[in-house]
Amino acid sequence: MASVNGTKITKDELYNELVALGGTSTLDNMITMELIDQAAADANVTITDEDVNAEIESLKTQFGGEEALNSALAQSGMTLDDLKKNTEIQVKIRKILEPQTKVTDEEISTYYEENKDTFATPEQVRASHILVETKEEADAIKKELDEGADFATLAKEKSTDSSAANGGDLGFFGKGDMVEEFEKAAFSMEINEISEPIKSDYGYHIIKKTDYKEATDPTLEDKKEEIRKLLVDQQVSELSSTWLSDLRSNAKITNKLEEEETTQSTESTDPTETTTTE
Structure with missing residues (x-):
């Protein structure tokens, strides 16, 4: 052999x-x-x-x-x-x-x-974000977005979060899954709306809300x-x-x-x- x-x-x-x-x-x-x-x-x-x-x-x-x-x-x-x-x-x-x-x-x-609670689904939001360290960076990125730049492209280029590889996409999440400042903004926005820079302990986020699911309570x-x-x-x-x-x-x-x-x-x-x- x-x-x-x-x-x-x-x-x-x-x-x-x-x-x-x-x-x-x-x-x-x-x-x-x-x-x-x-x-x-x-x-x-x-x-x-x-x-x-x-x-x-x-x-x-x-x-x-x-x-x-x-x-x-x-x-x-x-x-x-x-x-x-x-x-x-x-x-x-x-x-x-x-x-x-x-x-x-x-x-x-x-x-x-016996398992009714497990079938219920709370309301969920799907969002993408761009995370940077400073307010100046966030403001500059928001300006580019306001001028028509592609959100996913900028996220891949400039976001410091691991989600950058996915164009900033975080998938669906419910209340309590994200830090308070981020969650409050994401749930209050309209679909496809882009937020102003949001400060959290992680830095400055620019959020784009991409989808929403209502809470369900199946029979x-x-x-x-x-x-x-x-x-x-x-x-x-x-x-x-x-x-x-x-x-x-x-x-x-x-x-x-x-x-x-x-x-x-x-x-x-x-x-x-x-x-x-x-």
């Missing part, structure tokens, strides 16, 4: 190293995936790109947008492709096991009443299907462990890696070695 100063690294050495670095768990995962695929085929379950994409879109909403989801993926060492593969598996398991679940209207109503009917899906997912999660265990128990599985490890373990033990006590 390779050589270093004439010393060969053989295919067997590479194979053994790969196994030691996680080959056993990787093969075990592959066996599990094959069992799930076979179970899906037996149940006539198929997964479409639309199924997977719908789940991804739902996750984006839960995380507060695509950017927030991508950030969470990066922090966990995952890519979007990894997420799609995992999502496909979860959707497949759900479709197989969902016929075994039962969610009543009473359970949905109870869940809604049971509004959330009924969302809650039903959530409760079905909970039941599927409870069923899946036993179901996977049963799949393994009823399948004919040959795992040569485990056989090799067992053989190597046996060979490493000296059958003539005895323990004596005085």
